[in-house]
Amino acid sequence: MLQIEHLSKSYGKFRAVNDLSLHVPKGDLFGFVGPNGAGKTTTIRMVCGLMLPNAGSITINGVNALSHQREIKKQIGYVPDFFGVYDNLKVKEYMDFYGSMYRMNSKEIERISDDLLELVNLSDKKEVFVDTLSRGMKQRLCVARALIHNPALLVLDEPNSGLDPRARVEMKELLLNLKSMGKTIVISSHILSELSEMCSSIGIMDHGNLVAAGRIEDVMESVFGSNQLIISLEEGRETAVRIAREHAGVRIDSVGEHELKLSHTMTQKQIAKMIGTMIANDVVVTGFHKQEGDLETLFMRVTGENAGQEGEKENVAESYR
Ligand SMILES: Nc1ncnc2c1ncn2[C@@H]1O[C@H](COP(=O)(O)OP(=O)(O)O)[C@@H](O)[C@H]1O
Ligand SMILES: [Mg+2]
Numbered sequence: 001m002l003q004i005e006h007l008s009k010s011y012g013k014f015r016a017v018n019d020l021s022l023h024v025p026k027g028d029l030f031g032f033v034g035p036n037g038a039g040k041t042t043t044i045r046m047v048c049g050l051m052l053p054n055a056g057s058i059t060i061n062g063v064n065a066l067s068h069q070r071e072i073k074k075q076i077g078y079v080p081d082f083f084g085v086y087d088n089l090k091v092k093e094y095m096d097f098y099g100s101m102y103r104m105n106s107k108e109i110e111r112i113s114d115d116l117l118e119l120v121n122l123s124d125k126k127e128v129f130v131d132t133l134s135r136g137m138k139q140r141l142c143v144a145r146a147l148i149h150n151p152a153l154l155v156l157d158e159p160n161s162g163l164d165p166r167a168r169v170e171m172k173e174l175l176l177n178l179k180s181m182g183k184t185i186v187i188s189s190h191i192l193s194e195l196s197e198m199c200s201s202i203g204i205m206d207h208g209n210l211v212a213a214g215r216i217e218d219v220m221e222s223v224f225g226s227n228q229l230i231i232s233l234e235e236g237r238e239t240a241v242r243i244a245r246e247h248a249g250v251r252i253d254s255v256g257e258h259e260l261k262l263s264h265t266m267t268q269k270q271i272a273k274m275i276g277t278m279i280a281n282d283v284v285v286t287g288f289h290k291q292e293g294d295l296e297t298l299f300m301r302v303t304g305e306n307a308g309q310e311g312e313k314e315n316v317a318e319s320y321r
Contacts, residue, residue: 001024001025001026001027001028001060001061001152001153001184002022002023002024002030002047002058002059002060002153002184002186003022003023003024003057003058003059003060004020004021004022004023004043004047004056004057004058004059005021005056005057005058005059006019006020006021006055006056006057007019007020007021007043007046007053007055007056007057007058008020008053008054008055008056009039009042009043009046009051009053009054010054015208016039016042016208017039017042017043017046017053017208018039018207018208018209019056019209020039020043020056020205020208020209020210021056021210022203022210022213024184024186024201025184026152026184027179027182027183027184028184028185028200028201029175029176029179029185029187029198029199029200030184030185030186030187030199030201030202030203031187031188031189031192031195031196031198031199031201031202031203032044032186032187032188032189032202032203032205033188033189033190033191033192033195033202033203033204033205033299034188034190034204034205034206034303035190035206035303036190037207038190038205038206038207038208038303039205039207039208040157040158040188040190040205041081041157041158041188043205044078044155044157044186044188046058047060047065047076047155047186048073048076048078048155049065049066049069049072049073049076050078052066053066060072060075060076060153061075061152061153063075074102074149074151075151075152075153076151076153076154076155077143077146077147077148077149077151077153077154077155078146078155078157079139079142079143079146079154079155079156079157079159080142080157081157081158081161083138083139083142085131086129086130086131087131088129089129089130089131090126090127090128090129090130091117091122091125091126091127091128091129091130091133091141092113092126092127094130094141094145095109095113095116095117095144095145095148096109096110096113098145098148099112099113099148102148102149104148104149109148112148112150113144113148116144116145116147116148117144119144119147119174119177120140120141120143120144120174121140121170121174122137122140122141122144125137134167135162135163135164135167136163136164136166136167136170136171139159139160139163139167139171140170140171140174142159143156143159143174143178147178151183152183152184153183153184153185153186154178154183154184154185154186155185155186155187156175156185156186156187156188157188158188158189158190159171159187160189160191160194161189168194172197172198175187175198176198187199192204192296192298192299193296196216199216200215200216201213201214201215201216202214202216202219204219204299204302204303206302206303211302211303212302217267217268219298220298221265223298223301223302224297224298226249226251226263226264226265227263227264227265227266227290228253228261228262228263228264228290229261229262229263229264229271229288229289229290230259230260230261230262230288230289230290231244231259231260231262231275231278231285231287231288232258232259232285232286232287232288233258233259233260233278233283233284233285233286234258234284234286235282235283235284236278236281236282236283236284237255237260237283239278239281239282239283240260240278240283240285241255241260243274243277243278243281243283244260244262244274244278247264247266247270247274249264249265249266250262250263250264250266250274251263251264258286271288275288
């Protein structure tokens, strides 16, 4: 669906995106993650045809996005990281405005915008001024607007920034809903755990470089060598240990009174099957989860964010000398 090859972009002498190659398959909900300044927005703006790269290629649905900008814009819905100011514009007028930019007739706009406002749960806000909406509502309205021309690819730049937890959950549900409708979605964030809840694959960017990409389990495995899993149980500990040992790619790290810690290279499906076997063999499993902090550790390891922060501190110190 989206194929990026050797993409580079510099601002003057500063290289914001460096030789980035990435493939997002059709129907994927792909998470693009990296600390502030990593180059996410720059990459997204190039994908959406708002900025030209210095080198590299972008292909969307087999079409060269750089030489066929007009055609490509019909295929992309873009939700920018900054929501503009819309004085005296009502939600319905806002949708009309964007619909008319795609040369849709007013009947068509009305029908589609009704459907979209329903989808993003804003049907009852049609006559409300855009500027008075909550941040979460504005973000959802922005998604509705980005979908007005029925694009195959939806690209969202940090849609969760500034949202409260409830609004984040609503955004997540909306994106999962769109995915189930067959949209291909790329979403960026500087918080990995936020994306890992909904994305099956991710790309981690740092200082302009794509440092890791692929399915979350695979990225974890390539960084840690394995994943950690904690199984909580009440009864049947010996049986649980035996069953875990029978699985390829499992190492038992520790056996506690009510807890089994494993390192593994299994897929989510295989984990679910293994737990199922335990339960079928009378192990009383009360819960299981990935080791806490895993994602943060992963993020720190691949981005070397600590190093960056120290560097910044040094610069600050320098400027005070
Ligand atoms: N218009 C610009 N001119 C100069 N430098 C820029 C410009 N836009 C972004 N940058 C720099 O490029 C780097 C990447 O920025 P950006 O793509 O916005 O990263 P992210 O979205 O991951 O936070 C940052 O160091 C930023 O300061
Ligand atoms: Mg950004």
